[in-house]
Amino acid sequence: MARWSPLRKANGITPRSAPGRGIARESIYDPRGWSTLGRETAIQKVYWDDEGWPRIEGGHGGKTFVEGPKDAIFTESASDNSQQDDFTSPALDPNWNTLRVPFTAKMGTTGDGKLTLIGQGSLANTHDLSLIARRWQAFYFDAAVKVKFEPFSYQQMAGLTNYYNDRHWSFVFLTWNEINGKVIEVGENNRGKYTSYLKDNAIKVPDGVEYVWFRTKVRKQTYSYEYSFDGVSFTEIPVLLDAAVLSDDYVLQSYGGFFTGAFVGLAAVDYAGYGTQAEFYQFEYQELGDRLAADGSYSWEAGETRDK
Template sequence: MPPVRNPILPGFNPDPSVLRVGEDYYIATSTFEWYPGVQIHHSRDLANWEVIVRPLSRKSQLDMRGNPDSCGIWAPCLSHDGEKFWLVYTDVKRKDGSFKDTPNYVVTARDITGPWSDPIFLNSSGFDPSLFHDLDTGKKWLVNMLWDHRQRPHYFAGIALQEFDPIQGKVVGPRKTIFYGTDLALVEGPHLYKRNGWYYLLTAEGGTGYDHACTLARSRDIWGPYEVHPQKHILTSKDHPRSALQRAGHGDIVDTPDGRTYLVHLTGRPVTQRRRCVLGRETAIQECYWAEDGWLYVKDGPVPSLWVDLPAARDEAKYWAEKIYTFETGLPKDFQWLRTPEPERIFETNPEGKLVLTGRESIGSWFEQALVARRIEHFSLDAETVIDFSPTDERQFAGLTVYYCRYNFFYLTITAHSNGQRELQIMSSEGSWPDSNLRFPFPGEPIPIPQEGKVRLAVTIRGGKQLQFYYALEVEEELKKIGPVLDASIVSDECGGHKEHGSFTGAMIGVAASDLNGTAARAIFDYFLYRPVSHESDRYE
């Protein structure tokens, strides 16, 4: 069997939690401000994955209107106790400054596809909650990192343990800090396991940037004390800046039916000399083994391997396949929107297979914006759509966007001059907090276009570095370049408003519409095309 190239979940898929139930594997990843919340991926072989459900899909479970960028759903943990699935997660309401508002919840389902229950509140003492089912004692335990707003230079106060009573639906008994981490600090992302009488605690340390790591500790007693692994960090790229997989950390462990052990983990693949992870934080996998000393080791680790032996090969044809999305049966599962649990206010799909966006707030809003997009999973790609939109002034605009957050995006729009003349305009936001002012990267004035008629909009990205917009006034005519070549690497974690330790999502590509007049102007999109391109400038493709 040929080895499989990492990552197994390319693009914006961070903080993996892995689970096997029988022959089925599942990975849950963070979705932050993108709705519905949590992506659950399914596989039978660890190599080929597809999203099967986003369980937080109704207002009673999740409402993120007003959540800042990179807040929302952090580090879900998916588990199964032999009867049903349990999903714990954080809905972060604030992350900047000394305070973090981090309510933690749990939902359950008998079947992975749902229906999923309404949430039970757990605590707000920190983030990255995990639920451990001790099958020997029948008890359930909640572990999460503690946040201490008084503690400098950072606020990570260790990993806390408390019993969860499923009958009462709440945490009960004493809470104790069981692990303070190592000198790498910033300890988070805990997962508990039990093997041969040992409790193993896997944590993430070093922040989610280039010092990230997976740290393992163990104890005979669930309350500790926990001794640290002989290697300290079982997985990290921090001392190997030329490794293909950087930012390796935040992991979880799964066993195969035949007794092999794998670690899934967060990673990033930087491009350009500025080391920008243009595809965000992704999920990779490493083969592990249990040594005679009772400790888990990553095969050929602790540096993560780009290639890994898995039970099956990956279907490369599917990975490189062109996708043409139409909308006859609703929004395709590859797409999400931002924050709101009331999607009917921002989009609908019609029987003709069109996507209709209702213009609401600006593309940078934290409340209600009509923006529908899918993950960018390739360093090089072509994308296009056809839009029908009749704006009346400069406060109405709609089109094609490559988007990271309110601070970092590129946006080719149909809009109008203040005199009503319809025109094409590129908007971009390339700053960091608090600078989110728009830029208009045209060498001259916006391009006037006829008052009526569909327009074809397109974009190419090459190597995660160069971005070029195109347009055509007749749908079948050849595309023309519009605007200069732009720096595609702006749409990355390292430029996402708060640099590598504060921007957590990933590059998305899709369509958007705004009506700042408040008259809900509608934009109609015929289709959306996403075409991966194998390009010589792609470092890892």
């Protein structure tokens, strides 16, 4: 059994950087918690032994901290990946992703200050899906959007989602029921089992309200949803969700190995087949910091690692 290391390894590659030396690049994840941000990349120094075999400096587990090459060109990466998108361009911002196929007119359009999505299959659908999403890039962030949607069937939904794959996601959305008309609901798909959390307590949208704002608040181990009818005063929906469900490690337990991490996105659903359209405005993804100690190390405690 290999000794414990703070870096868990997978496949890697070793380009030569100097005579007799090299750098190993490897995909890793952090074993101190659930990998909601997906796999990251680490580097280790490599040397060739007397028999010509490459070896990792520091032994089998490598080193937690590696000094860069002396002749390396200094580059500075963004410390904050926050994003605001007013959808003014006819093309999606490069931060956005779609499932398997590019964004097309079948899904919707963007430009002139709004994103229009045409309702298709549910978020459990792996073929016809009107969903755009961007990666979680921090453990602590808020994401919000303004939505206009006029459903007339319980099979029509539009809103804000936190998404891993077709079997692991949650969704705060506008829909319709026979009692209150247009309402707000929260649903979650956990290992293929769907749960509606509000049901008879779905939040009625007041008559005459044209726009609804949704916000998600991700706080490392948990996350929640909020709504607003004026874009200023938000009300938290009393449903606290486990972020681990959207992690590589959790999905691996039941669905094979993946390393994408979680996404936050916008979606429209209409499996009644009417192609009802939803409009999205003023998307904002705001990172709140990674909770790092002053010396740059993580401020985690052993108790933060959960077994589930």
